[in-house]
Amino acid sequence: EPEVTQTPSHQVTQMGQEVILRCVPISNHLYFYWYRQILGQKVEFLVSFYNNEISEKSEIFDDQFSVERPDGSNFTLKIRSTKLEDSAMYFCASKRTKETQYFGPGTRLLVL
Amino acid sequence: AQTVTQSQPEMSVQEAETVTLSCTYDTSESDYYLFWYKQPPSRQMILVIRQEAYKQQNATENRFSVNFQKAAKSFSLKISDSQLGDAAMYFCAYRSPPGTGSQGNLIFGKGTKLSVKP
Numbered sequence: 001e002p003e004v005t006q007t008p009s010h011q012v013t014q015m016g017q018e019v020i021l022r023c024v025p026i027s028n029h030l031y032f033y034w035y036r037q038i039l040g041q042k043v044e045f046l047v048s049f050y051n052n053e054i055s056e057k058s059e060i061f062d063d064q065f066s067v068e069r070p071d072g073s074n075f076t077l078k079i080r081s082t083k084l085e086d087s088a089m090y091f092c093a094s095k096r097t098k099e100t101q102y103f104g105p106g107t108r109l110l111v112l
Numbered sequence: 113a114q115t116v117t118q119s120q121p122e123m124s125v126q127e128a129e130t131v132t133l134s135c136t137y138d139t140s141e142s143d144y145y146l147f148w149y150k151q152p153p154s155r156q157m158i159l160v161i162r163q164e165a166y167k168q169q170n171a172t173e174n175r176f177s178v179n180f181q182k183a184a185k186s187f188s189l190k191i192s193d194s195q196l197g198d199a200a201m202y203f204c205a206y207r208s209p210p211g212t213g214s215q216g217n218l219i220f221g222k223g224t225k226l227s228v229k230p
Contacts, residue, residue, distance in 0.1 A: 043157070106157070
């Protein structure tokens with residue numbers, strides 16, 4: 001069964017550094033999402049992406065964040081200058097049309 | 113704005129027994145989707161069950177079923193014959209229908225931590 005994959009599974013970085021989190025959505029899916037979950041808190045929506053552009057973003061998704069689909073398979077989330085409060089689990093999700101979103105296993109980001 | 117509330121931070125159930133997790137939501141929309149996701153210690157998000165608001169019949173998926181009360185805006189999850197592997201964090205989530213200006217991002221509740229006792 002096809003699944004969403006994410007790399008790396010864990011990332012440790014220094015405050016102020018740039019990180020890129022990678023996701024490979026399910027191949028025939030059209031809508032892509034990033035969510036984050038700070039430890040002990042609920043999952044929060046960051047951004048949705050469709051037809052090669054951002055379709056919706058939350059207040060969390062400020063100028064430090066960007067997303068890209070550089071080729072036909074990868075979907076990346078870049079954090080330009082990480083802050084301590086960016087430490088969280090980051091989930092990628094995808095869906096085909098109006099169907100269910102399928103989540104990847106997540107990337108655990110720790111900013112020191 | 114839509115909100116999702118899970119009023120039970122933690123629940124416990126004996127193996128083989130039945131447990132019900134509560135979820136309420138607030139929306140002014142008439143058509144939407146509701147989901148239950150499971151997050152085991154590995155922290156992966158796994159879809160358990162989904163319900164379309166226009167369907168009156170409650171969704172069922174093996175040992176998992178929902179009690180969807182649209183007028184009350186309630187969407188509870190019932191787990192029958194609980195197994196040790198059911199121990200996880202359970203999140204209720206709401207999604208607006210397409211064509212409402214939203215591309216369908218999920219709004220999550222805070223979660224309920226379910227423990228299963230052998």
